[in-house]
Amino acid sequence: MEPKQPKNDVRLYSSLPQPIFLAGPTGVGKSALAVELARRIRGEIIGADAFQVYSGLSILTAQPDQTLLEQVPHHLIGHISAEEDYHAWRYRSEACEKITDILQRGRTPIVVGGTGLYFRALIQGLDPIPASNLVLRSELEQLSLEMLLERLDKADPHANKRVDIRNRRRVLRAVEICELSGKPLESFRTKSRRVIATRAFVLVRAREELYRNIVGRVHHMWERGVVREVGGMRGQIGRTASQAIGLREIIAWLSGESNEVQCRGAICAVTYRCARRQLAWFKSWTTFTPLCLSQGNSMRAVVERIAAETKTFGT
Structure with a gap:
């Protein structure tokens, strides 16, 4: 929701x-x-x-x-x-x-x-971004920052321009948003x-x-x-x-x-x-x-x- x-x-x-x-x-x-x-x-x-x-x-x-x-x-x-x-x-x-x-x-x-x-x-x-998903969140919490960045790059190759790639929490959330929505981060930009x-x-x-x-x-x-x-x-x-x-x-x-x-x-x-x-x-x-x-x-x-x-x- x-x-x-x-x-x-x-x-x-x-x-x-x-x-x-x-x-x-x-x-x-x-x-x-x-x-x-x-x-x-x-x-x-x-x-x-x-x-x-x-x-x-x-x-x-x-x-x-x-x-x-x-x-x-x-x-x-x-x-x-x-x-x-x-x-x-x-x-x-x-x-x-x-x-x-x-x-x-x-x-x-x-x-x-x-x-x-x-x-x-x-x-x-x-932006109206997707709410957290407990199952996906638990899975992502187990990954290192490097693994999260690889996953983010696959979901949205341009996301590193909008996310602080040194901040693990924000990278994790970006992966979650992209994978839950099937859309790049840019699509959630305030119009x-x-x-x-x-x-x-x-x-x-x-x-x-x-x-x-x-x-x-x-x-x-x-x-x-x-x-x-x-x-x-x-x-x-x-x-x-x-x-x-x-x-x-x-x-x-x-x-x-x-x-x-x-x-x-x-x-x-x-x-x-x-x-x-x-x-x-x-x-x-x-x-x-x-x-x-x-x-x-x-x-x-x-x-x-x-x-x-x-x-x-x-x-």
Whole structure:
């Protein structure tokens, strides 16, 4: 059974101010800036992160800390069990409901995160792709990434142009879609793009500064007890949450396959690679205005620029 489009589509409220979209790579400083912006314009924050939706992994997934959470309302962060699967269709449905509710209460929704697929789900809609098939999924789960890529190439020789071939989960899903439908991925491309928000920004920093932030973030995770958090959640993490950055590396250390120095270094490296992919994704979206937090641009100055460029409630 194919997922249905959410009923509470924000297109129904086009007479109201549209949400602000605030994207950016891991470690750029989205959470703190979003809170300052929300305080400035009477806003509420809606998460757009594929892993921050999970409870029990707040340190690993760098969810906003309690100090930030208490300053302004946050939504779609830590609201589901780590054992549950989560996907863009469900995110779109829940996010649209939150956006509608916030707008109707006279406040401004600020969608914040680094998961490009979630932004695309809201701004452009989603293609009616086939639902997962448990039998085929079980079969594909047993295959290596190389075997999945071979199978994808047979099902759709051009699919590697649309899929991150280093991401096993996405390659697996692409194989599943092609084999269940008998169609190439291109056939599921959205025919009519619906931009439901034009107030979109992407935060960037100089790469050296971004990497320093990521190293500092990993150090902060250690101080807060991320290893203890992951150890306590072992056996309670489902297929989707298991892809969270750093989880595999920490479990490898806990299993005696590496030491602490190797583990922390590996997490820094994989996080930086993820940040670079996120930057590339958002730079390809010409509708997102880049805002640099380096070169002497303070967070306050960036907040004031966004507030000045957007017509919002309470400003």
